[in-house]
Amino acid sequence: MQVIIVKKASEGAILGANIIKNEMLKKKNIVLGLATGRTPISLYEELARMHKEEGLDFSDVTSFNLDEYCNVDFEKEGSYHFFMNKHLFSKVNIKKENTNVPNANALDLEKECKAYEDKIKSKGGIDIQLLGIGQDGHIGFNEPSCSLSSRTRKEFLTLDTREANIDDYGSLDKMPISAVTMGIGTIMEAKKILLLAFGKSKRRAIKECVEGGVSSLWPASILQFHNDATIIVDEEAAADLYNINYYKQKYEENL
Numbered sequence: 381m382q383v384i385i386v387k388k389a390s391e392g393a394i395l396g397a398n399i400i401k402n403e404m405l406k407k408k409n410i411v412l413g414l415a416t417g418r419t420p421i422s423l424y425e426e427l428a429r430m431h432k433e434e435g436l437d438f439s440d441v442t443s444f445n446l447d448e449y450c451n452v453d454f455e456k457e458g459s460y461h462f463f464m465n466k467h468l469f470s471k472v473n474i475k476k477e478n479t480n481v482p483n484a485n486a487l488d489l490e491k492e493c494k495a496y497e498d499k500i501k502s503k504g505g506i507d508i509q510l511l512g513i514g515q516d517g518h519i520g521f522n523e524p525s526c527s528l529s530s531r532t533r534k535e536f537l538t539l540d541t542r543e544a545n546i547d548d549y550g551s552l553d554k555m556p557i558s559a560v561t562m563g564i565g566t567i568m569e570a571k572k573i574l575l576l577a578f579g580k581s582k583r584r585a586i587k588e589c590v591e592g593g594v595s596s597l598w599p600a601s602i603l604q605f606h607n608d609a610t611i612i613v614d615e616e617a618a619a620d621l622y623n624i625n626y627y628k629q630k631y632e633e634n635l
């Protein structure tokens with residue numbers, strides 16, 4: 381696990397976008413695993429800028445999103461379909477038919493989840509998976525105590541997660557209670573992983589997941605077993621890390 385500590389979130393977003401850009405330049409028909417939430421918004425802004433000003437080409441890119449809420453209108457604010465169109469897909473030249481966000485409203489969700497997994501496999505797997513992290517250590521919507529080998533499925537959201545994402549819904553009673561999410565096993569098969577965490581609310585999750593024992597109680601801790609995982613954190617999110625100086629030194633010496 382490589383831990384990169386940046387001063388500010390804006391710096392982390394640019395660094396993250398450059399890591400993705402470098403992968404895109406190496407493989408034109410790259411398969412991107414994408415995330416939603418507040419954290420990746422500036423990274424998507426930077427990718428959109430790279431497309432507009434530097435001609436970064438998305439025409440052969442395929443994308444798979446981590447998750448989507450159940451029982452929401454995909455055309456409306458609050459859904460992750462809407463989020464991705466707003467923050468990335470409408471701003472770059474990715475082909476709509478090459479973008480995939482779980483259809484969490486499917487009547488047969490089990491079949492839908494299996495089809496999502498099969499489609500990822502048929503595209504050769506995910507080359508780079510972008511992740512945020514919940515305050516409870518979730519990745520995707522894999523909540524604490526989930527199976528560390530789980531696949532794409534319906535998952536119930538914890539109260540913490542519902543409260544953290546209330547903004548788009550206004551109140552808890554309007555907030556979805558479940559979502560379809562890629563599993564931990566699905567995420568771990570990505571060839572490369574890039575997790576971003578900014579702000580002091582992520583401090584505990586980063587401490588537990590980077591330096592704690594691997595445990596389903598802190599789902600992102602499983603990334604310690606991934607052989608190509610990079611974690612970009614700002615100083616606020618990194619503040620409780622025991623080895624903070626070591627990570628800084630190691631990164632600076634590798635520059």
Ligand code: PGA
Binds near residue numbers: 418419513514519520
């Ligand atoms: P956030 O969410 O980026 O809005 O903090 C991250 C997550 O819950 O995975």
